[in-house]
Amino acid sequence: MSGSSFGTIFRVTTWGESHGPALGAVVDGCPAGLPLTEDDFTPLMNRRRPDGGLMSTARSEEDRVEILSGVFEGRTTGTPISLLIRNTDHISSDYSSIAGIYRPGHADFGFDAKYGFRDYRGGGRSSGRETAARVAAGVIAEKVLASLGISFETNVVRIGDVPFAESGEYVRKLRSKGDSAGSEVLCVARGVPAGIGDPVFRKLDAELAGALFSIGAVKAVDVGDGRLAARSTGSANNDAFRAESGRVVTRTNHSGGILGGISTGNDIVLRAYFKPTPSIGLTQDTVTRDGVECETAIRGRHDPVIGPRAAVVVESMAAITILDALLRGMSARLDSVAGFYGREEGPVLPD
Amino acid sequence: MSGSSFGTIFRVTTWGESHGPALGAVVDGCPAGLPLTEDDFTPLMNRRRPDGGLMSTARSEEDRVEILSGVFEGRTTGTPISLLIRNTDHISSDYSSIAGIYRPGHADFGFDAKYGFRDYRGGGRSSGRETAARVAAGVIAEKVLASLGISFETNVVRIGDVPFAESGEYVRKLRSKGDSAGSEVLCVARGVPAGIGDPVFRKLDAELAGALFSIGAVKAVDVGDGRLAARSTGSANNDAFRAESGRVVTRTNHSGGILGGISTGNDIVLRAYFKPTPSIGLTQDTVTRDGVECETAIRGRHDPVIGPRAAVVVESMAAITILDALLRGMSARLDSVAGFYGREEGPVLPD
């Protein structure tokens, strides 16, 4: 089944495994005319790279994005943009010991059950490395959105039970034991106009939640007050409307900027909860492909916490989702459609 | 934008407003040969109906489902099944006072921003009544799944901050004040085989989360340990594999039956968090369509808690999602495809 594409109008298809020659994304449906160079990818790709610090692996990829199509004279042409990222630092031998066993917390067993066999090198398609392609696509989405006045702020807010700013010692201890920690990422989108999203199955929050859950290791998503809204009362949770300089606004934002699946113009507030990195150095019980019980301790280079490098992936998926909803929304009103097409009476010379 | 369909192979399209003559669903892609009668819909439709008790509105619809197509001689034919539910108990005058104002916590303002105007009667398309069509479709999905040994157990586990079993007094007090409460629904799917779901964008948990968030008022979703996994460590959160009578199993199920987007064969465990009913009798600040600040108190018949009637909607959406993933998964392996098609050498008489 073709599950590697996301979006309807702005459509991203990713491909590639951790240990193949490269991975990449095809971005179809990007509006024509966006200035785009290979340097544009550097800032976000760098946010996803390991920083060599406490929270990340020693594996280091340059993650240079090459544009193979869809850009001409520095601007997007409206045709598919093919983005390529070479794998330069994979060491296959790191993974040879896990070919025959099912790593706890990983998809190995599921892959075998589904496909009959799997590319066991570094998790194959399930590797966190696949998200490099999403961030590359996210760069394009964020550039389009920025031109519409929409911006993002995304941060790790918690590691395990500890606020991020105070989490150093907590992570150091776990890491020294060969253990790992969960994490929580907060993503806020500012400037999304009111009226984006659909009322039923394609609610903006439904699409955003699906997008965030499509990132490996996400186990929970909140929109606005999220889980806390379920502990609240209507009188406390409703955001009262106010009028301000001719605009409808709300003073509070418990809803996280989405009501009934449609944006309100307020900040869109999302939280993604990541489980601890499943690859740990501690010894765990498991079974081999042949059904023999055994023990395993995962070697290789693994981040002890997922959130810090995944934050930009959360932001990228949010940007792709919001842009797709924006583009789909242009035909919601007949007067908009008529304003767009009705002005001409036939083929005209392009300006 | 066409946001009223859900699913790829087993595809559900809902239509209808709270105050039109009827609402319904078209279920396309249901396998042929499923026994189906109009009586099959009664049990689940009844779980969604108000019970006249503490937690639900006095509005009462019989919610009889009529089958208009796709069933012949008591079995589905593989062609679209059109399901119709008449609206018999709507009282439009209840809603006339809200035509010109934006109800806090509702999509009214978003609808106007998106479409330029809206059907203001009872929330129109955003009414909880739309979910009756989803439950009707869910009945069919659950029947197919039951024939494959897959079953569901779904319960309200919490109202506000109180466990459901002890929540009577809490709800009574809020209701008497004209206020409302949030709630939490737990849904467990049993018997889903290992290997269902895709590794990247169409992860089984991503699709389930999107499905649950597409239900109005859901503000958070957990899979397995959900948010708590973000507080845990890898050694505590990983589910060790064991071998049991030739099967791969896990003793714990922190993952909620899904790893890397693919089912493990364990119970699939989902939690949906509902905000409090936004329609409350207490006076709230808001603005009119013309931007004039005003006060409003919502009249009409509204449940003080959403979870009790929405639990079956959660289950229906989960069933539709899992069935669609199951049907899509049949072509994952070449040997399965060859086993399916390769056995014949040409057109044969059907058995």
Place this chain on the structure above:
Amino acid sequence: MSGSSFGTIFRVTTWGESHGPALGAVVDGCPAGLPLTEDDFTPLMNRRRPDGGLMSTARSEEDRVEILSGVFEGRTTGTPISLLIRNTDHISSDYSSIAGIYRPGHADFGFDAKYGFRDYRGGGRSSGRETAARVAAGVIAEKVLASLGISFETNVVRIGDVPFAESGEYVRKLRSKGDSAGSEVLCVARGVPAGIGDPVFRKLDAELAGALFSIGAVKAVDVGDGRLAARSTGSANNDAFRAESGRVVTRTNHSGGILGGISTGNDIVLRAYFKPTPSIGLTQDTVTRDGVECETAIRGRHDPVIGPRAAVVVESMAAITILDALLRGMSARLDSVAGFYGREEGPVLPD
């Protein structure tokens, strides 16, 4: 598999069999604000109805279209429009004799091979009656297009080998023998702006051809000069561009208004070729469901030529296809997107 939906943004789902209580369509993604009443459907639905003349069956349905949702105060709301057409004149006993045999030229055998059994009454889902739902959806598409200055002219141009105007005697003779004739329908769309359609798989002509071939009995489609272009030379077939009052035009239109999958602003010219009605009164060889060879002569009421009633179906499918392409095309350029969204700096009061 869910094959009963068509379109991406303007999405039509049809349901219903010839001999069920009703059939219908759900039209999702229609822009909000289109004036629509049940009377709007009458002219096109009447073009599809048998006229009692030489070329059509005696079966007569009123084909009144009921609007069940998506319209409020006389205008579309942007939510799904559910259209219902009751079956009032089916006589099931007419078809009982064919339950056990495979009618030549019909899908009976294919249905059994695919689904294991079938609704044999009047062709079930394969009945020409299914197209009533398409025409109902086409009415909405044509209304939207008309508001953009786009109109259609569709005619039967040939019955068998005879120009339509002179075909009376030809049809009379075939009909008296219990035989049937093929036919050719010409459909011209005027006023479609230049720039509609995509360059690769979703070429406008590819989508139109698929749409026309989805009408039962269509065996060939031409765009522009069609098959004759394959007999021509580049110098004769190319349409030279000219400038006229500031517009790019062509004097000839061999291309039929589409080049490289994108509209040129010229008339879009389509031809659909229908096979003869397969239901004929003459005796034919066939087999039973049990594989026994036998003879059959089809009783019941059948048009001797398909084109005259199907012309409006061709037009409806063309309209649905063109409208969907128009709506998808609104986001092709960044300056258009920015013009649409960029003008506002936050949520504003709708006008």
Place this chain on the structure above:
Amino acid sequence: MSGSSFGTIFRVTTWGESHGPALGAVVDGCPAGLPLTEDDFTPLMNRRRPDGGLMSTARSEEDRVEILSGVFEGRTTGTPISLLIRNTDHISSDYSSIAGIYRPGHADFGFDAKYGFRDYRGGGRSSGRETAARVAAGVIAEKVLASLGISFETNVVRIGDVPFAESGEYVRKLRSKGDSAGSEVLCVARGVPAGIGDPVFRKLDAELAGALFSIGAVKAVDVGDGRLAARSTGSANNDAFRAESGRVVTRTNHSGGILGGISTGNDIVLRAYFKPTPSIGLTQDTVTRDGVECETAIRGRHDPVIGPRAAVVVESMAAITILDALLRGMSARLDSVAGFYGREEGPVLPD
């Protein structure tokens, strides 16, 4: 709009322009376990390459296909297969003269009208070179189909008005004048089982026609007798069913192997009609981007006839379409679904 993907389960996304560094395809949804090497692509890619003879351009690309993902230890893994083909022989200066004019018979004007500007080098995305990526994807589809006993035979049958075998002199004369000719390609698929395709919008012939029309320069498609069926009578056109060794067969095949959108088990017979190559050396009238009338004569290397190199593209698109329909069809019957999933009672060790 994302128009560069094709198919639902077996989904092909192409990218790339004539004059970028490379072009390619991502094939998602290919069943796992198919043996696949880079050498497998050579035969079909060679059929698409210019042979240096009378009918093709002197431009020569090696068209070596590189596999970047989705294959492990020589077999497909079920994850996306990324295929890359480098552009090695493009000479941009050949095209500089056409940057500012609209070539007759090409999409230049449409691109400008749609996107505001275009990659004018060699037609950009509209170049016939894009089809190299389709053939690469077609190789995979044909390999899967071959394992199911399905094969193709595809030939150019006519150049202009002349049968292909006798067309040498005709082409030579046109070419020497700087003119070009139309052509007709016949494609036959053998071994497709009965029961493939859907009854309504996704009729197998509708999808095949759309697939063939998505190839640039196709202006007409026939299925079976095609246009000639419209000149025939029911008694002559119906294919009588017969029983033969326990199978339902037909002696004639006017229908081309598809009835009511569903395959009959007979050969599937398709004809694609190509217009003459629009790039001709003869002088033609046209206009510049600024609306000034002018003359142009196309320089550069262009095939004088499209059919000979496009035949394998027709076959590839047919193969992709049929495979996707086959995979979608696996869930048509409940007993098939139950047979597939019902046999297990929980997660089992993969074999």
